Every structure is written in structure tokens, then in C-alpha cells.
Amino acid sequence: MFMKMSANGEEAAVPLFETKGTKGNAAYKVFSLTIFLGIVSIWVYRLICIPRTGRYAWIGMFVAELMFGMYWIITQSVRWNVVFRHPFKHRLSSRYEDKLPTVDIFVCTADPILEPPSMVISTVLSVMSYNYPPEKLSVYLSDDGGSELTFYALLEASNFSKYWIPFCKKFKVEPRSPQAYFAQNIDMNHLKFAHEFSNIKKLYEDMKSRIDSAVEKGCISNEIKGQHRGFSEWNSKVTKKDHQSIVQILIDGWNPNAVDIEGNKLPTLVYLSREKRPGWAHNFKAGSMNALIRVSSQISNAPIILNLDCDMYANDPDTIRDALCFFMDEKKGHQISYVQYPQRFSNITKNDIYSNGFCVILKIELAGIDGFGGTLYGGTGCFHRRVSLCGNKYSKDHRFELHNVESNKKDETVQELEGACKPLANCDYENDTQWGKEMGLVYGCPVEDVVTGLTIQCRGWKPVYHNPTKDAFLGIAPTTLDIALIQFKRWSEGMFQIFFSKYCPFIYGHGKINLGAQMGYCVYLLWAPVSLPTLYYVVIPALGLLHGVPLFPEVSSLWFLPFVYVFAAKTIYSLIEDLNCGDTLKGWWNLQRMWAIRRITSFLFAFIDTIIWKLGFFPTSFSVTAKVVDDDVLKRYQQEIMEFGTSSNMFTIIATIAVLNLFSFGWGFKNVVFGTTTRELEQFIPQMTISGLLVDKYNFVLI
Ligand SMILES: O=c1ccn([C@@H]2O[C@H](COP(=O)(O)OP(=O)(O)O[C@H]3O[C@H](CO)[C@@H](O)[C@H](O)[C@H]3O)[C@@H](O)[C@H]2O)c(=O)[nH]1
Numbered sequence: 075m076f077m078k079m080s081a082n083g084e085e086a087a088v089p090l091f092e093t094k095g096t097k098g099n100a101a102y103k104v105f106s107l108t109i110f111l112g113i114v115s116i117w118v119y120r121l122i123c124i125p126r127t128g129r130y131a132w133i134g135m136f137v138a139e140l141m142f143g144m145y146w147i148i149t150q151s152v153r154w155n156v157v158f159r160h161p162f163k164h165r166l167s168s169r170y171e172d173k174l175p176t177v178d179i180f181v182c183t184a185d186p187i188l189e190p191p192s193m194v195i196s197t198v199l200s201v202m203s204y205n206y207p208p209e210k211l212s213v214y215l216s217d218d219g220g221s222e223l224t225f226y227a228l229l230e231a232s233n234f235s236k237y238w239i240p241f242c243k244k245f246k247v248e249p250r251s252p253q254a255y256f257a258q259n260i261d262m263n264h265l266k267f268a269h270e271f272s273n274i275k276k277l278y279e280d281m282k283s284r285i286d287s288a289v290e291k292g293c294i295s296n297e298i299k300g301q302h303r304g305f306s307e308w309n310s311k312v313t314k315k316d317h318q319s320i321v322q323i324l325i326d327g328w329n330p331n332a333v334d335i336e337g338n339k340l341p342t343l344v345y346l347s348r349e350k351r352p353g354w355a356h357n358f359k360a361g362s363m364n365a366l367i368r369v370s371s372q373i374s375n376a377p378i379i380l381n382l383d384c385d386m387y388a389n390d391p392d393t394i395r396d397a398l399c400f401f402m403d404e405k406k407g408h409q410i411s412y413v414q415y416p417q418r419f420s421n422i423t424k425n426d427i428y429s430n431g432f433c434v435i436l437k438i439e440l441a442g443i444d445g446f447g448g449t450l451y452g453g454t455g456c457f458h459r460r461v462s463l464c465g466n467k468y469s470k471d472h473r474f475e476l477h478n479v480e481s482n483k484k485d486e487t488v489q490e491l492e493g494a495c496k497p498l499a500n501c502d503y504e505n506d507t508q509w510g511k512e513m514g515l516v517y518g519c520p521v522e523d524v525v526t527g528l529t530i531q532c533r534g535w536k537p538v539y540h541n542p543t544k545d546a547f548l549g550i551a552p553t554t555l556d557i558a559l560i561q562f563k564r565w566s567e568g569m570f571q572i573f574f575s576k577y578c579p580f581i582y583g584h585g586k587i588n589l590g591a592q593m594g595y596c597v598y599l600l601w602a603p604v605s606l607p608t609l610y611y612v613v614i615p616a617l618g619l620l621h622g623v624p625l626f627p628e629v630s631s632l633w634f635l636p637f638v639y640v641f642a643a644k645t646i647y648s649l650i651e652d653l654n655c656g657d658t659l660k661g662w663w664n665l666q667r668m669w670a671i672r673r674i675t676s677f678l679f680a681f682i683d684t685i686i687w688k689l690g691f692f693p694t695s696f697s698v699t700a701k702v703v704d705d706d707v708l709k710r711y712q713q714e715i716m717e718f719g720t721s722s723n724m725f726t727i728i729a730t731i732a733v734l735n736l737f738s739f740g741w742g743f744k745n746v747v748f749g750t751t752t753r754e755l756e757q758f759i760p761q762m763t764i765s766g767l768l769v770d771k772y773n774f775v776l777i
Pocket residue numbers: 182183184185189218357358359362382383384385417452453454520521522523561564565568696697698699700
């Protein structure tokens with residue numbers, strides 16, 4: 075009976091999306107088994123061949139290899155059952171075009187200096203011009219910077235949108251972030267709409283220079299302040315960390331006069347800066363998302379929410395329809411809580427020097443977790459079902475909520491509505507509520523997204539990971555090594571905290587989510603502790619070499635085979651996998667190097683800080699990633715020259731290890747040249763190889 079309820083009477087037997095597994099998976103499983111046997115042989119060797127000299131170093135090697143091996147087993151979960159999703163947009167349109175649900179879009183920003191307002195509004199404009207009925211769209215900008223500069227930029231954007239949206243839709247231009255669009259090399263001679271193009275380009279550039287100069291000055295002129303009553307919220311007492319809730323509806327979609335220059339309706343546009351007071355925990359992005367959820371519920375209350383970081387513009391104007399195919403599928407849609415798109419970046423260079431592109435993770439691993447129903451929520455580029463984000467358990471009752479949406483027309487005036495919203499964004503609103511625990515995004519973790527996703531799954535929902543050929547969203551990746559490593563530190567620290575908390579997937583998820591999904595989570599949650607065996611491996615064999623203590627079997631011994639096989643097979647496999655995912659050979663090498671760097675810096679610091687945190691010494695923090703760089707740095711980034719950024723302890727560690735291995739390699743080499751016995755040579759070749767490879771990986775700090 076349910077199958078026949080589609081809009082135009084067409085039988086809804088054909089699904090709105092399908093899921094396909096990968097071919098050749100059986101071959102992978104066999105291959106994986108051979109590596110497993112290799113690993114077990116190594117363990118056995120370590121246990122039965124304990125030498126008399128260097129016993130402790132040897133046992134340490136065993137422990138390190140045991141940890142590596144266990145971690146490797148966990149990583150198999152993300153390759154075991156890789157699935158790909160295919161939505162069918164045209165079917166959605168033919169069935170539900172006039173019944174599409176409303177969608178709320180949240181954009182978060184936190185700092186007008188690290189996140190320039192002109193970039194933030196480009197993201198906002200890109201989502202305002204989605205190919206989607208504008209009266210069904212509401213866009214909310216949350217400003218944790220509490221900055222009138224950002225408010226001013228949004229005000230400018232609300233005016234510019236009247237020109238930009240019709241321009242985009244009329245000429246079908248892409249991408250619809252004006253910043254990204256005008257940054258392309260567009261050949262004016264072959265452009266059919268050259269005239270309109272130059273007009274809008276001028277409008278955009280004028281607006282951008284007004285915003286940028288206001289940001290440069292750091293204040294708003296009185297003349298501009300006269301343009302909107304919203305500016306009155308900023309008096310001399312307002313600072314980033316101390317101010318009242320500010321809610322300003324810049325475009326009221328219900329107002330019949332809210333139209334673009336061609337008379338089409340505009341999406342609703344809201345500025346929100348939740349209350350901040352010293353002494354209150356603000357819970358970073360999670361806190362701002364929860365304020366957004368509440369404020370939007372008062373204004374538009376759409377059943378579907380898209381959330382984006384401020385640097386992440388919409389690259390494909392049809393993504394909403396894509397995502398709705400999952401939610402609105404008659405058979406499976408009602409169980410889907412969120413649809414996560416991969417976090418891709420617009421500024422990745424050819425060989426991706428800091429390996430921010432995550433080719434393999436985005437293409438294979440996340441699709442592999444999806445195969446076990448464990449899709450990670452990545453904090454941006456994610457469509458949520460409001461009820462699941464708000465803490466509801468899955469139940470069959472959610473079946474019809476998207477199909478029968480009614481417009482919730484408000485009778486209040488804009489000012490009344492704003493007034494009603496403000497208390498929802500106040501510090502004390504969450505006192506004695508379940509917000510941050512059972513409702514909304516979970517507090518207390520620097521990767522609020524991953525832990526929130528896990529709790530949603532454990533409430534019975536089935537999220538989806540969708541990696542379309544055309545990128546749905548594009549963000550900005552760090553362009554210097556220090557920033558890249560600090561970002562990884564925050565991630566690995568936050569994830570390790572989850573492992574250590576009551577949300578540990580093996581405990582919290584036990585019996586609620588698939589074992590494969592539990593393991594899949596741990597591939598990332600255990601990044602930080604992987605630093606320990608790595609550190610051991612980059613230090614002890616080198617010291618052994620200097621002291622003449624062999625730690626590996628002789629190369630002519632049969633026991634050497636599993637070491638070579640495991641190392642070679644894993645390396646070659648990762649190379650093939652990476653190239654298959656579209657990376658270059660140099661890019662793959664950079665990736666190997668970045669893992670080697672991250673493991674002894676970001677992950678190690680994250681490990682240490684997590685332990686200190688666990689002992690209760692300091693609360694978690696969130697260092698916002700800068701999205702601006704000066705032109706010199708940018709140039710060097712584009713030329714793929716390693717840029718350290720500020721000096722940091724992390725570099726001291728890398729340099730120490732590089733020097734140690736250089737010495738031990740040189741020492742070993744000297745012994746080879748000045749004659750040692752063949753036996754000794756055979757004993758030390760493995761350690762020399764390790765030192766040689768490490769010198770190669772870390773040499774950038776030596777020159
Ligand atoms: O107090 C804060 C701190 C950050 N943000 C926003 O959160 C987003 C992500 O911050 P960013 O510094 O860009 O961190 P990334 O490392 O790039 O973020 C990744 O990792 C985060 C978790 O560590 C996730 O929340 C993000 O969605 C994910 O893109 C940005 O839009 C910020 O404006 C806030 O709104 N309030």
C-alpha cells in the first residue's frame with residue numbers, strides 16, 4: 075500500500091538510490107589473509123628467538139610489532155566491505171518535485187581574521203543559489219566571533235544575492251561561490267553573456283573591496299551602521315567573549331517583497347551570534363550548532379539540515395536533490411539519519427605536499443565503513459534529518475515526515491521572531507537540559523562530529539556516505555606544515571579521547587552497531603596511540619645499529635621472509651591503491667612521508683595530551699585552522715615547497731630522529747665499507763634499511 079503513495083501515481087517500485095559493492099573483493103580478502111599470516115609469523119619469530127643480548131630491546135620490538143599488527147587488523151574493516159551509493163535525481167524530481175521538503179543550511183564561522191568574512195559570504199552565497207525552490211531554503215550563519223564585520227559582510231551578501239542568484243540560475247554558472255567562480259580563468263571572448271558577466275563581476279569586486287577594507291580597518295563606519303538596525307547590537311561593551319545573543323533575520327523569506335531583481339523569491343537569511351559570557355563553557359562548534367538547531371526550529375524548522383564550515387562552498391548546485399534521494403527513498407529512506415559527503419579541498423596541489431587530499435580515506439576507507447553502516451559524521455558537508463540530530467531514536471514513525479511537509483507560516487513580525495529566538499541562544503538555556511548529551515551535538519570533545527555521529531547510529535539510525543564524481547563541497551586545506559600538523563593533532567587527540575570515554579565504540583556501540591563499524595571507528599580513534607610503536611621503531615633499531623645489537627633476522631634466514639613480505643606487500647598495495655584513487659607517484663611518496671611525520675609529532679602530542687586530559691589537568695580546546703595565508707606562503711605552497719610556518723617542538727622531534735638515523739646509517743655504512751663479516755652484514759641490513767628509509771623521509775629537516 076505504501077508503495078503506491080507516490081506523488082503522481084507512478085508506482086514507486088524503483089528506488090531513489092542504489093548501493094553497490096566492489097568487484098574483486100574476494101581477491102582482496104585472500105591477499106589480506108596472506109599479510110595476516112606474515113604478521114603472525116613475525117610475532118612467532120619474536121617469541122621463539124629471543125636473544126641473550128639486547129633482550130629488552132627485542133621484547134620492545136615484539137610489543138611494537140604486536141601493536142602494529144593489531145592496528146593493521148582493525149584497519150582491515152575499512153576495506154572489507156566497500157560500497158558505493160548512486161542516487162537518481164530525475165526520479166526524485168518526477169515523483170516529488172512539488173512536495174520537496176524545506177531545508178535549513180547552517181554555516182559556522184568563529185573568527186573574522188582567521189576566516190575572512192568575504193570568504194564566509196561566498197560560502198553563504200553558494201548555498202543560497204542552490205537549484206532548489208528558494209522559498210524552501212533558509213540559510214543561517216553562526217558567528218562565534220561575534221563580529222560586526224561578519225554581520226556587515228552578511229548584510230552585503232544579502233543585497234548582492236539579489237543579483238547573484240538570478241545570474242547563476244539564468245546562465246547556469248558553476249561553482250556558485252562568487253569567490254571561486256571569479257577566480258577561474260574565464261575566456262570573455264567566448265562567453266555568451268559577457269556583458270552580464272562584467273556587470274556582476276564589478277558588483278562583486280566592489281562589494282568585496284568594501285568588506286575587505288572594513289576588515290582591514292577593524293571597524294564599521296557610521297554611515298554603514300545607518301544601513302541596518304542590526305548594528306545597534308554592537309556597542310562598546312561587546313567583545314568576542316562577552317556579548318548578548320544576536321539574531322538578525324536579514325532576508326525574511328515569508329515577506330512577499332523579499333525578491334531578487336527578476337522578482338523571484340529569495341531564501342531566508344539569518345545571522346546568529348549566540349550569547350557568550352566569561353566563565354561559561356561554550357563548547358566550540360558543537361555549542362554553536364546546537365544554538366543553530368534551536369534558533370532555526372523557531373524560524374523555519376526544516377526537517378532536513380545541511381551543515382557546512384565557513385570555508386566550504388557548494389560546488390554542485392544540485393546536491394540537495396542528490397541527498398534527498400536518500401532521505402526520501404520509499405523503502406529505506408526513513409531509517410537514514412544523515413548523508414555525509416567527503417571533505418574535499420579546492421587548494422590541493424598536484425602532488426599534495428602535506429597530503430591533505432585524503433584520496434584513499436575519502437574514496438575507499440569511508441566507503442568501507444559505510445559498508446558496515448558506520449558512516450562517520452565529518453562535521454561539514456553533511457545533510458541531517460532534524461529529528462535524528464535532536465536526539466530521537468529511530469522508529470518507523472519517521473516514515474512520512476518528509477513527504478508531507480506543510481509550510482509553517484509565521485504570524486509574528488520579524489522583530490518578534492528575533493526576540494523569541496534570542497533566549498534560545500543564551501548561555502543558560504542549556505542548563506538542566508539534555509543538550510550536548512542526548513540532544514544535538516555532543517559536548518566535551520574536539521571532534522564533536524565523530525562522536526555525535528556515533529551516538530546517532532547507536533540510536534538505530536543508518537547514515538549514508540556518498541562520494542559523487544562531481545565534488546559536492548570544496549573547502550580550504552592548510553598550506554603550511556605546522557598548521558597541517560596542529561589540525562591533525564586536534565583530530566587525533568579528539569578521537570583518542572572518544573576511545574577513552576564512555577563512547578568507546580567497542581563498549582558504547584556493542585550490540586548496537588556492527589562490529590565492522592566499531593572497528594572502522596577505531597581506525598581513526600587509535601591514531602594517537604599508533605605513535606608509540608612508531609616512535610619505538612624509528613629510535614631503537616637505529617640505536618641498536620650504533621651499539622651493534624641486531625634486532626632482525628639475518629637476511630639469509632627464512633624468518634626474514636615474513637618481514638620482507640609484510641613490508642613489501644603493504645607498500646606496493648598502498649601504492650596501487652593510491653594511484654587508483656587518482657594520486658600521483660610523488661603524491662604517494664608525500665603521503666608516506668606525511669604519515670611518518672604525523673605519527674611522531676601530531677599523534678604523539680595528542681597521545682600525551684590525552685593522557686594529561688584523562689588525569690584531569692586541563693580541559694579540551696579547539697584551535698581554529700587559519701584559512702588565509704600571505705601571498706609568499708601561497709606561492710611556495712603552489713610550488714610544493716615545504717613550509718614550516720612557526721617553529722614548533724614538533725620539528726625538534728623530527729630533526730632529532732632524522733639526525734639519529736643519519737648517524738646510525740652512516741655508522742652502519744662505514745662498517746660495511748671497512749669490512750665486517752658477512753654474518754654481521756646480514757644481521758644489520760634490515761636496520762640499515764630502516765634508517766636509510768627514515769633519513770629519506772625526514773631529510774627535509776636536515777637541509
Ligand atoms: O569555537 C568554534 C570553533 C570553530 N568553529 C567552526 O568550526 C569549523 C571548523 O573549524 P576549523 O578550524 O576549520 O577546523 P577543521 O580542522 O578544518 O575542521 C574539521 O574538524 C572539525 C573537528 O575537529 C570539524 O568540526 C569540522 O567540521 C571539520 O571540517 C569552522 O567553520 C569554524 O568556524 C566554530 O563555529 N566555533
